[in-house]
Amino acid sequence: MDTHGEAAQTAADGRAGTAAEAVHESIGDWAACSADPHYRAAVVDLLGALAYGELSAFERLAEDAKLAPNLADKAALAEMAAAEFHHYRLLHDRLAAIGADPDESMQPFVEPLDSFHRMTAPADWLEGLVKAFVGDAIASDFYREVAVRLDDDTRDLVLSVMADTGHGQFAVAKVRTAIEQEPRVGGRLALWGRRLMGEALSQAQRVVAERDALSNLLIGGAEVRGFDLVEVGKMFNRITEAHTRRMAALGLAS
Amino acid sequence: MDTHGEAAQTAADGRAGTAAEAVHESIGDWAACSADPHYRAAVVDLLGALAYGELSAFERLAEDAKLAPNLADKAALAEMAAAEFHHYRLLHDRLAAIGADPDESMQPFVEPLDSFHRMTAPADWLEGLVKAFVGDAIASDFYREVAVRLDDDTRDLVLSVMADTGHGQFAVAKVRTAIEQEPRVGGRLALWGRRLMGEALSQAQRVVAERDALSNLLIGGAEVRGFDLVEVGKMFNRITEAHTRRMAALGLAS
Numbered sequence: 001m002d003t004h005g006e007a008a009q010t011a012a013d014g015r016a017g018t019a020a021e022a023v024h025e026s027i028g029d030w031a032a033c034s035a036d037p038h039y040r041a042a043v044v045d046l047l048g049a050l051a052y053g054e055l056s057a058f059e060r061l062a063e064d065a066k067l068a069p070n071l072a073d074k075a076a077l078a079e080m081a082a083a084e085f086h087h088y089r090l091l092h093d094r095l096a097a098i099g100a101d102p103d104e105s106m107q108p109f110v111e112p113l114d115s116f117h118r119m120t121a122p123a124d125w126l127e128g129l130v131k132a133f134v135g136d137a138i139a140s141d142f143y144r145e146v147a148v149r150l151d152d153d154t155r156d157l158v159l160s161v162m163a164d165t166g167h168g169q170f171a172v173a174k175v176r177t178a179i180e181q182e183p184r185v186g187g188r189l190a191l192w193g194r195r196l197m198g199e200a201l202s203q204a205q206r207v208v209a210e211r212d213a214l215s216n217l218l219i220g221g222a223e224v225r226g227f228d229l230v231e232v233g234k235m236f237n238r239i240t241e242a243h244t245r246r247m248a249a250l251g252l253a254s
Numbered sequence: 255m256d257t258h259g260e261a262a263q264t265a266a267d268g269r270a271g272t273a274a275e276a277v278h279e280s281i282g283d284w285a286a287c288s289a290d291p292h293y294r295a296a297v298v299d300l301l302g303a304l305a306y307g308e309l310s311a312f313e314r315l316a317e318d319a320k321l322a323p324n325l326a327d328k329a330a331l332a333e334m335a336a337a338e339f340h341h342y343r344l345l346h347d348r349l350a351a352i353g354a355d356p357d358e359s360m361q362p363f364v365e366p367l368d369s370f371h372r373m374t375a376p377a378d379w380l381e382g383l384v385k386a387f388v389g390d391a392i393a394s395d396f397y398r399e400v401a402v403r404l405d406d407d408t409r410d411l412v413l414s415v416m417a418d419t420g421h422g423q424f425a426v427a428k429v430r431t432a433i434e435q436e437p438r439v440g441g442r443l444a445l446w447g448r449r450l451m452g453e454a455l456s457q458a459q460r461v462v463a464e465r466d467a468l469s470n471l472l473i474g475g476a477e478v479r480g481f482d483l484v485e486v487g488k489m490f491n492r493i494t495e496a497h498t499r500r501m502a503a504l505g506l507a508s
Contacts, residue, residue: 055325058332062316071309071357071364075342078312082339085332092329103325110325 030098030153040098042217043154046146047095048105049207049214050161054088055106056113057081057135064128073125073174080132080167087161094157108211112203119199126178126185127192129171130250134196136168137246141239149217172250179251190252197243201236208232284407288352296471297408300400301349302359303461303468304415308342309360310367311335311389318382327379327428334386334421341415348411362465366457373453380432380439381446383425384504388450390422391500395493403471426504433505444506451497455490462486 027033034040061081068074095102122128143162147155179186208215218232247253281287288294315335322328349356376382397416401409433440462469472486501507 052325055329055332058336059316059319059328062313062335065313071306071360074313075309075346078309078339079343081316082312082336085336088329089333106325 026152027149028151030151033151034098038213038216039151041213043150044095044098044100044105045108045211045214046150046217047091047100047154048102048107049109049211050143050158051088051091051095051102052106052109052113053139054084054091054161056110056117057139058084058088060117061132064122064132067122067125067128069125076170077128077132080136083164083167087164090157090161094154109207112207116199116203120196126175126189129175130189130192130252131196133168133171133175133250134193134243134246135200136165138197138200138239138243140165141242145235145239146218176251186252189250190247193243193247193250193252197240201240204236280406281403282405284352284405287405292467292470293405294352295467297404298349298352298354298359299362299465299468300404300471301345301354301408302356302361303363303465304397304412305342305345305349305356306360306363306367307393308338308345308415310364310371311393312338312342314371315386318376318386321376321379321382323379330424331382331386334390337418337421341418344411344415348408363461366461370453370457374450380429380443383429384443384446384506385450387422387425387429387504388447388497388500389454390419392451392454392493392497394419395496399489399493400472430505440506443504444501447497447501447504447506451494455494458490 030043034043058081061077061084065074065077065081068077092102095105120131122131140162143158143165147158147162150158175189179189208218218235284297288297312335315331315338319328319331319335322331346356349359374385376385394416397412397419401412401416404412429443433443462472472489
């Protein structure tokens with residue numbers, strides 16, 4: 001789909017150029033859409049998942065910042081963590097504004113996200129960098145994909161959070177340099193990148209299987225803008241492909 | 255010095271009412287003052303110490319957030335951590351703007367501040383809360399004290415960072431409730447508060463002893479607005495007194 005040049009550019013700005021960028025019609029604003037209790041429940045689920053995703057990303061990045069070899073690198077990862085916390089706050093406040101209990105809304109996603117982070121605790125600084133970059137980019141891809149299926153107000157929020165991603169870019173040059181200096185590092189980090197994507201997909205599938213309302217939003221119920229299971233599969237494929245291109249841009253065969 | 259009512263108010267807004275609040279004369283702006291290399295070195299030292307103080311506070315608060323009993327409490331401590339990171343960024347950028355290497359400027363303070371945090375790792379959530387509240391307040395007191403001895407530009411920066419403190423206030427009600435529910439918790443936390451202040455003073459004295467330029471700023475050299483050793487002692491006393499009043503307001507005899 002992309003030329004090699006576009007793939008490098010995609011990797012450079014940390015975002016995937018996907019079909020989801022195509023022009024889409026509005027399904028209405030929050031006031032109109034939320035009259036449907038299924039739609040409302042789906043958005044509460046989605047915001048809860050995103051909010052805990054950001055809060056747990058904050059925690060893990062702050063933890064992984066300890067692996068930094070110097071103060072500048074530590075601060076770069078800490079800066080990402082602070083940005084994730086800011087995203088968390090926006091999502092949390094939106095949940096409260098629409099009358100949902102933010103903590104209750106996040107609760108179903110605590111275990112899957114904690115599991116993801118537990119299974120992918122970086123063993124060293126380079127693994128931490130790759131995880132920060134890949135995690136940031138996958139989150140950005142997912143936000144972009146899901147945004148088109150939302151009412152105008154929720155979409156504006158999701159897009160404004162997404163616009164503030166890309167903090168993982170500092171990792172690219174550092175990982176490339178490390179691989180140039182010691183090529184066999186590349187093999188280890190390529191494996192690591194595959195494991196990150198595998199665990200992310202595995203937890204995402206678990207969530208989709210367990211959360212009816214959220215799955216409905218992704219799959220498309222009667223009241224929700226049409227999306228079928230094939231489309232959900234395609235979405236995961238697009239995100240995986242974007243990941244593959246980014247790993248290649250990092251100098252890693254995925 | 256304060257009445258009991260004022261002490262409670264002081265504790266409630268997280269700041270100490272000290273002599274340093276008195277009106278003071280300007281010693282000039284940064285361009286004028288920094289012509290003196292001793293003054294310049296002192297400010298670089300001060301900003302380096304404050305910057306690493308904020309970065310290490312970020313790290314420790316993010317770590318201590320893990321002890322939180324629920325998501326709302328975790329987010330409250332994470333919010334403090336994100337605020338400290340923002341302060342770090344302001345101080346870091348100011349160092350770069352005046353031509354100092356931020357990482358080099360922070361380096362002398364890494365060991366004292368890491369030692370402080372190592373010696374005061376909270377054993378549980380309540381100790382973490384008390385540390386967050388006390389640490390935030392001591393930092394605020396110190397900023398306020400030191401601000402009056404600075405050129406206009408550096409003082410503006412220090413005061414703007416300080417104006418954003420007070421995030422530790424959420425801890426007050428929680429600690430009070432815990433003590434009401436189980437009074438003997440109060441004894442343990444009172445000891446803990448004393449230990450926090452003791453370690454803070456011990457590391458501060460170590461820094462003053464080792465850093466000539468910074469000590470000069472506090473003590474007052476020929477080119478620096480006059481402050482003698484007795485005044486430095488008084489400053490530490492004022493900060494300790496403010497701490498004592500705050501601990502009392504928390505329901506803890508210090």
